[in-house]
Amino acid sequence: MSKPKIALVAGGNSGEYEISIQGAHVLSGNIDAGLFEVYPIIIRESDWYYTSAEKERIPVDKNDFSVLTPKGKVNFDLAFITIHGTPGEDGKLQGYFDLLRIPYTTSGQLACALTFNKFFCNRMVSSFGLKTAHSIKLIKDVTIDIKDVLESVGLPVFVKPNKGGSSLGTSRVDSGDQLLSAIVSAFEHDDEVMIEEMIKGTEVTTGVFRYNGIITSLPVTEIVSKSDSAFFDYIAKYKGLSEEITPARISGAMTLEVQRLARLVYEKLELRGVVRIDFIITEEGPYFLEANITPGMSQASIIPQQARAAGYSFQEFLTMIIREALK
Incomplete structure (x- = not known):
């Protein structure tokens, strides 16, 4: 055959x-x-x-x-x-x-379009009962009142293209005089910009996939950025300026909670394939950050690390993903 x-x-x-x-x-x-x-x-x-x-x-x-x-x-x-x-x-x-x-x-057309739109995805995930950061959306060529933005979201904030990945065009803003330039930078990558309150805590991520009808969470990875941006930005991801610790240095109970929430998001958004779901853990619990529909598979990527930590060879893991998609 x-x-x-x-x-x-x-x-x-x-x-x-x-x-x-x-x-x-x-x-x-x-x-x-x-x-x-x-x-x-x-x-x-x-x-x-x-x-x-x-x-x-x-x-x-x-x-x-x-x-x-x-x-x-x-x-x-x-x-x-x-x-x-x-x-x-x-x-x-x-x-x-x-x-x-x-x-x-990957996931289907609708799920991909939804998760790619960070603002709408956060609204949807919030309706499932998960915590998300407060955010507002700006549209290109629509007048921006910086004062209104600051009053709505406060400081510090992250300014990011609403649709995109790898943190390209994303900036951390700590003072009002930095905000406009950060917005202009984000608009270079998208016609919509999301301004999101900064949640302080421990950044973690877990891969989720379905095989033989069972939704499974991979081990949780803790991400510690070594770049000046103080978050897991493009430079930290792909230039080796982040420390990725698997399993994450969190309690067993918190690990199970992060994995449970990740599976919930995967199920409720009707996701397929392997998806990486990111959270920030605070004293109040995990905050959902985003779902990555096509997570990185380069040598620096997290999913291959998590698959190995779960006891799969990378080849075995890829075979499972392919066979599930062929059904």
Whole structure:
């Protein structure tokens, strides 16, 4: 019997293009070649292609998401999406694959669109009874009254693009005179900006996935940023300026609570695949930060660390994710 053909879809249109490519390289070396045929597919705006073993770029036929190789036409059984940002994290690519009836490893179109919109996601998660930071949303080209913003949210705050990942364009603001420049910076990455009160506490994250109908939480990781930004920003994530401690230095009871809340979010938002869900732990309990639909899979990424801590080899873990998506 022929092996399922997996399109490993990487790249994207955001500033996280290179991170996605790095993650795809790691995945390509860890997906079980004895079980699956892997085809790296790169997407960059309208340029979609497969790079053959001979380094030939073969364009993707977008009518049916196929490639024509010297050995014949290849139709894919599954898309393993490892794009951060648009179009792989915001639901656009998922909608395309839904139309073609090609299964994929991430959450569905609606869930991706919701979690990609931080402001709306926080509102939804808050309705489930979880704690979230107070925030407001600004829209580009709409007049901003800095005084009103400060009165509504206070200081310190985080100013971030409402739709995006890896903390690109995100700033910590400690004084009113920093706020406008931070807003301008965030608007360079999105037409909507979220201003969110800063919650002081211990930042933690846990991966969640479903296999054989059971939703499982991976071990909790504590994140200690060593960058000047004092939060897990883009530089800390990908330049080695963060300490990631697995298991997190929290009580057993708090670990179970974080994992329970993560599973609750996963279930209520109807998420699929492996999702990384972030929290801040305070004296009042865990505050939900965000859900990462396509968590990083590079050497510096957390999910591979958590999978190993849970007793899975990375290859075994990826096989579970692929088999679940193929059902």
